[in-house]
Amino acid sequence: MPTTAAPSRPDLIAHLIATRIAGQVATPRENNLAHYRELANGNRYFWLGLELGDRWKDEQDVLAVMAERCGVDGDPEHRQGQDTIDPELTVDGLDRAAALLRGAAAGGLRVLVATGHPGGLLDVHARTAAALAAAGCDLVRVPIGLAADQGVVTQMADVAVWERGASLWHTHSPQPMAEILDALVRDGEALPDLVVADHGWAGCAAQRGIDTIGYADCNDPALFIGETEGTLSVCVPLDDHVTNARHYEPMTAYLLHAAGLARG
Numbered sequence: 001m002p003t004t005a006a007p008s009r010p011d012l013i014a015h016l017i018a019t020r021i022a023g024q025v026a027t028p029r030e031n032n033l034a035h036y037r038e039l040a041n042g043n044r045y046f047w048l049g050l051e052l053g054d055r056w057k058d059e060q061d062v063l064a065v066m067a068e069r070c071g072v073d074g075d076p077e078h079r080q081g082q083d084t085i086d087p088e089l090t091v092d093g094l095d096r097a098a099a100l101l102r103g104a105a106a107g108g109l110r111v112l113v114a115t116g117h118p119g120g121l122l123d124v125h126a127r128t129a130a131a132l133a134a135a136g137c138d139l140v141r142v143p144i145g146l147a148a149d150q151g152v153v154t155q156m157a158d159v160a161v162w163e164r165g166a167s168l169w170h171t172h173s174p175q176p177m178a179e180i181l182d183a184l185v186r187d188g189e190a191l192p193d194l195v196v197a198d199h200g201w202a203g204c205a206a207q208r209g210i211d212t213i214g215y216a217d218c219n220d221p222a223l224f225i226g227e228t229e230g231t232l233s234v235c236v237p238l239d240d241h242v243t244n245a246r247h248y249e250p251m252t253a254y255l256l257h258a259a260g261l262a263r264g
Helices: 009-019 029-040 059-069 087-107 118-134 175-186 199-207 221-229 245-258
Strands: 110-113 146-148 151-156 159-164 194-198 211-216 234-237
Touching (some): 059 221, 087 118, 087 211, 087 234, 087 245, 110 118, 118 194, 146 175, 151 175, 159 175, 194 199, 199 221
Parallel strands (some): 110 194, 211 234
Antiparallel strands (some): 146 151
16 A cells, blocks of 8 residues: 555555454454443543533443444444444545645644554654644644643654653543643643644543544544534544554545645
């Protein structure tokens, strides 16, 4: 699969299935259902920075949303084994995300890009940030000296990340994004017009009323619910950590091409 040119939709779908970014994914059914149950039981760790109140107390309602928006098996009797992400829904989400990116570039908007999944999605976000900067967007610079969750909020390749012990860490926490947004206000700087992120970084920004594109795995239902309720602008379903981060390159090429941000 070429990484410099955007694939067609059918070729991208085939690639997503072959690399298990979508289709039959590695995340097991048991893990998905456990997370849906935790969200319904009010465990805020699984809310990813969104405020869901008491609107999602039935895990079957959560499953129904995930079947519709992510493509997991909607049968509540399917309790273990294989689960799925619909690759058509993945590409649909990329198309919706591309429309927002195109608008941001056309308006020279202020954009913040962040990831709680640096092992899988850092390059996706970095390439997106670079394309937006080249198109004239104002990329948010993360204020220096921010701390959250016993770690440091920093920025690499124009992507906000969470660092601890000289390593970039996977985190679901909304606190790093909250620290950035609070610091921007405190320093008299403008908040972003658009956030491109995942996990709690995306949920926190969306809850603050910022247009947000969020990538989410099938065991992270909160962002899909956020899109359902209109809090999150776009949720793109995908396995967010496959065996090699380079597998996401065709997907990124497709996204940037659809947004009119591809080079050449």
